[in-house]
Amino acid sequence: MPTLAGAPSVISSLVPYGQGRGRGLGAEELGVHGEQMDRLVSLGLPTVVGITVPVSRARQLTDPALAREAVDLVEELTGRRVGSTDRPLLLRLVPSTPVAATGVPPDLPALGVCPANARALAELIGREHQLHDVWTTVLAVVAVDALDVDADDVDDVLTDTADGDRAPALLDLVARTGSAPFPDDPAEQLALAARALLHRWDSPRGRRARRAQGLPDDLGLALHVQALHVGPWERSGHGTASSRDPGTGAPRPHGTFHRGVSRRSTSGEGEPLSALPEGTDLLRHALATLENHLRAVATVTFELRDGKLALLSAAALPHPGARAGLRLAVDLATAGTIDRATAVRAVRPAAVQELLHAQLRLTGAERELARGLAASPGAASGVVALSAERALELSGDGVPVVLVSTETTPADVPALVASAAVVTSAGGLASHAAVVARGTGTPAVCGVAELCIDRDAGTVTAHGHTVREGERVTVDGRAGTVYLGELDVRPAEPSAELDTLLSWADAERTLGVRANADNAAEAEAALRLGAEGIGLCRTEHQFLGDRLPVVRRFLLAPDEDAHRLALDALTAAQQADFTALLQVTGDRPVTVRLLDAPLHEFLPHDEVYADPAHARRAAQLREVNPMLGLRGVRLALLEDDLYAAQAEALFSAWVTVAAAGTRPRLEVMVPMVSIPQELELAIGQVRRAADRVERTTGVRVPYQVGSMVETPRAALLADRLAEHADFLSFGTNDLTQMTFGFSRDDVESRLLAHYVGEGLLTASPFAEFDADGVGALVAIAVQKARAVRPDIKLGLCGEHGGDAVSVGRLAALGLDYVSCSPQRVPVARLAAAHAALQDTAEERAQDRAQDRAQAAP
Amino acid sequence: MTHTSVSPSLDEPTRQALVGLVVQGMHRGQLSAAQQALVDAGLAMVKGPLVMPTAVGAATAAELTRLPAGGPEEAALRPLFERFLPVNHELREVCSAWQIRPDGSPNDHRDAAYDAGVRDRLDDVDAAVGRILRRMADVHPGLEHYRADLGAALAQLDEGNPSALTSPLTRSYHTVWMHLHQELLLLLGISRAEDEQLEAALVAGQKV
Structure with a gap:
């Protein structure tokens, strides 16, 4: 039991580590450090010996009388004496705040050194300058912050004096210009050190740090007096370790170790933990214990004195990295420490996207040019430019450029910004190129030392490969590799842990997740990433590319025969596309949107037509505002065989795959409806197509038909659409444009950035679903549609379906499913689970509140 | 060339x-x-x-x-430049930390505590460069203005403009710093390559 335990009602001024909780003290008095040390002691982990002077008593430590009691107590706890030379002990003064904060003054690393014992201590450590380092640090801080010495004078001494002479010179400076000389007595030193730290915390810098973090200006400091066993420098040191490998998330201590007496974080790299003289077993055990206790990736700082490891701090790692956080959550749930729902909630949907960062599709046949430092993540291909000027020229022509350079300077910034990727032969992770590349989100590989750049010859050479300026290379900024030629860039596959977590998420969520996929390849990718079906197959691409001439013939056909001929060709081509798609999707739902493209995409205005009749017809079709012109169902009502032909191609494809045993659930979707009768007429076209297919094949194709809701009018009349539609799908991109009256292309770059900057909007409504305005329209539509047809299926297709924030808002509106791009499917799955779990948490809270209300008399 | x-x-x-x-x-x-x-x-x-x-x-x-080679100004400035280089290294580390969290994810500036930590490191950098600039300006008064320019960028940062630290396209702290660095190289006639070698050596020397 402690010898100095105070009466329960009075807070003791000196609380040994591990005894705070027993005295009813928490972080508000012990500081976060004191509380942590209590916890570490209670977990049976090895900690440094120390005592806490609680927040409300901290000022008392500036009194040498209390400081003397503190020194005595530390000596008693360690069985050593400060300043003694056979079993020497020094003291370290550490401040901590009641809540985690940054900007806390730095530790004062070595109290108890004086001219009389310095030589003996230095000999024991084995490196004189290490003792002088910490001694000088203490003297410089105490001189300025407790003894009124001018900071510039201290700086002059530090600058103009050789290493070993600095401490004596500072002692001399303090004696000459300070309010008092620097004392030899450890207790008096401790009292002054306490005054210096409290003074720093009261300085403008300390106040700014508190303000920046929204902390009270009068937030106090607890002061901790730690024992510092002095031993040979090779068997002493300090380090940090976290419980997970940040790259893979595997449970193994990861960190660095600095040998020596000083605990100050130096700018040097340090040594790997494997260099610890006594091995990492103790560290591994401590970190595993902490992970279970904290239920988070744990990080510790530790010190080594005479080979003995003691923890100095422990906490949940604030930003564990997506992989480490994910794997920890899965590990803890697998071990039964937390339940699966908790694991699901522990991983942010946005982190999933980080795990799926664009990467290269490697086949093993790539030819590597060189390797360097992974300076800025992402992957890109482009043509090599060896100068900023050339990079600007090429990128000005719309060519993706990889800027390859020895190093970069401010003059190269425009070229860096314009390049698709950057490679430098000199410079590290913090080089100019790396800093700028990360700032602009450009993939970069730096420090590729073996790269030989010959600007005069216009070549880059490495490992016997020579690339000429203008040839293609591919840069993998996450791996730090440069490849020859152009490689395929695609989103990453989920890892085994991510698959596990997402399967748990699927069990929690009620919102369905489908994908937007226009062809078989996209559908395949989407299904691999867990899509339950295709929520949007756009048919526009079937009309572009090499089929464009056929479409033109159809649109510009002078007579019925030419028209029919062109349409038949289109139908045949589409049928092949649909068959390929349906073979991939299996029995899942597939929503096919009938053609919705502005006419101008098919009829460029600068086209020269061989046939003057074509030119006349094209001129008739020209539109001032094509996005609000003859689009979607409107075109189908003018060209009444268009949708019928598309539906016929789709239904015939279904008959083909059904013969092989697959039965995709077809959903035919009519776009750009604003008048319920438009939908009714289009549905009639689709029905006639089904009838025709039945007549030719004898098969009655099962299908549902529904409407897009993209216009405010469609949303407001959703009940009348629901009379005809089996499902409604909100196209929130167009709905957002039309609700705001924004033309996305025109407002996105300038206006929205300004609005967000000025606080008119919290985010671009195209990135984050607008809950207030567009959300109100969707809510009306949901309510009206369900009133007419309670079982109507309500979905969303578009980018919002893959945005975590939007998914939460859409789930709250009661939609049945969202459909997003294939690579966003994992994000949507997790976000939907979060939405469901949050709902239940809120419901539980409401239930509890109701229970309490009912229990009350 | x-x-x-x-x-x-x-x-x-x-x-x-x-x-x-x-x-x-x-x-x-x-x-x-x-x-x-x-x-x-x-x-x-x-x-x-x-x-x-x-x-x-x-x-x-x-x-x-270029200062006259072998002259007194060069002799006085050179050791100060060697003090500058490790601080230069730390500044780049601070800029990296401002842009990227330790786990490699981009810093979205939503974590006030993290940003405050980086800002606090920047204070150490600013104090250190301020001390060096104080002495440099005694040798070469043309360098005096950098202290104020850095201070102006810092003030911008503290007024809530997170790009005032690293933005490459404005007079951010990093931009002003790069200019200072470039001017020092010109004054002393040091090439970028020599500069990087020297910095690496000085930084490595610190951790002994």
């Missing part, structure tokens, strides 16, 4: 414009009369919206700026 001899006939505003352009690497926007003179003299070129020094312009600026 080809090395053409200095054209001695530059008047003072043109000389200043040339050195300023080389220190800043480029100029964006309207050309001043002096900058136009540089372009006309083949010392600078216009690339789209940018003015950049030509190779001849850069060499000329280097000669105009």
